Amino acid sequence: MTQAAKATVRDRIRAQFAELTQSERKLAQALLEDYPGAGLASITVVAETAGVSTPTVARMVQKLGFKGFPQFHKALLTELQAAVSGPTARRANWVTDAPEGHLLNRFSQAMTQNLEHTFAHIDRVGFDAAVALLSQNDRGLYAVGGRITRALADYAFTHFQAIRPRVTHLTASSATWPHYVLDMEAGDILLLFDIRRYEANLLRLAELAVERGVKVILITDQWTSPVADVAELVFTCWVEIPSAWDSNIATMMLLEALIAATQEALWPETRERYERLDELFSQSRLFRKPPG
Structure with a gap:
């Protein structure tokens, strides 16, 4: 998985903030202040809550690397589910996605990726x-x-x-x-x-x-x-x-x-x-x- 794919929506907003227009920054700030809740509504509600236009929301999510608002919304939902998941759900996720090979190798690979992304x-x-x-x-x-x-x-x-x-x-x-x-x-x-x-x-x-x-x-x-x-x-x-x-x-x-x-x-x-x-x-x- 690429580093870009690993980045959270919050990471993407912060990384792109300097490149956003004034209205897009207003939206970005609203999203960061109530994260991720502010982005989990419909595109119309997100725009109204932030005090910007719907096209502004559409443009900004594309600048963040999403094809459109549905993909942006799905990414936020995935983060929210991951953040509140318990041990059973976390194990189910890695069992489904786990690469072939011995558990030690999978641990080593996961640890290395964690360190790379963190630093x-x-x-x-x-x-x-x-x-x-x-x-x-x-x-x-x-x-x-x-x-x-x-x-x-x-x-x-x-x-x-x-x-x-x-x-x-x-x-x-x-x-x-x-x-x-x-x-x-x-x-x-x-x-x-x-x-x-x-x-x-x-x-x-x-x-x-x-x-x-x-x-x-x-x-x-x-x-x-x-x-x-x-x-x-x-x-x-x-x-x-x-x-x-x-x-x-x-x-x-x-x-x-x-x-x-x-x-x-x-x-x-x-x-x-x-x-x-x-x-x-x-x-x-x-x-x-x-x-x-």
């Missing part, structure tokens, strides 16, 4: 902006994930805590989150992980944090969590694999890239923290020393 869609300016935020060690950094992605948040916390001070990992219980929000200040950073099925409690947490002036960095999947509407920066990772579950491999690689870049941005302060941490490990005798 092809990462905006370097956005990545550098995220590193700049994560490197502000005079600001609080909070990490949180959902039912599956909380493991990523824990991984992020473990590394960023060694790199810089003032790092907090929100517990798995959303009932405790208001206690963390209470201590959040304007300029703090919330690193949030949310992949399908998107969790309403994560969206509400992000909204509460943004109300306090916190900047949200969202790492999500290619269908994009609703948290994107309030996030300062959004990174989409491709997650589909031959399984009833989605993969966090591409997400983990992006996270590790952010960790490595933040470490470099804060060196030599981070080096001093590492050295002091090693001294504490030695004093506590938590780890066995290597022989010799």
Whole structure:
């Protein structure tokens, strides 16, 4: 499958935005603000809701690479179905479309494609902006994930805590989150992980944090969590694999890239923290020393 075919409608709109006319940009903005719902009605209703003409809708969808509005509408429906599908439906999809060969080969192929699509869609300016935020060690950094992605948040916390001070990992219980929000200040950073099925409690947490002036960095999947509407920066990772579950491999690689870049941005302060941490490990005798 080509990269263009893999791109979501949201990706296409963002990629073509600079080439759109003023009326087409008005339509594009309306679609992005209520995505994908704003594009799921008839072409007439979509035009009326956005305050543009029907021909404007027809021209724009063609600029996005669709033959016509029906194909555009079908693409949005497919994305919506994929975003809300559970493990059983996801497995049915890959079983039907799975190439011949051993499962290991299919996994390898899927993982490679996920990584390629993920890093092809990462905006370097956005990545550098995220590193700049994560490197502000005079600001609080909070990490949180959902039912599956909380493991990523824990991984992020473990590394960023060694790199810089003032790092907090929100517990798995959303009932405790208001206690963390209470201590959040304007300029703090919330690193949030949310992949399908998107969790309403994560969206509400992000909204509460943004109300306090916190900047949200969202790492999500290619269908994009609703948290994107309030996030300062959004990174989409491709997650589909031959399984009833989605993969966090591409997400983990992006996270590790952010960790490595933040470490470099804060060196030599981070080096001093590492050295002091090693001294504490030695004093506590938590780890066995290597022989010799």
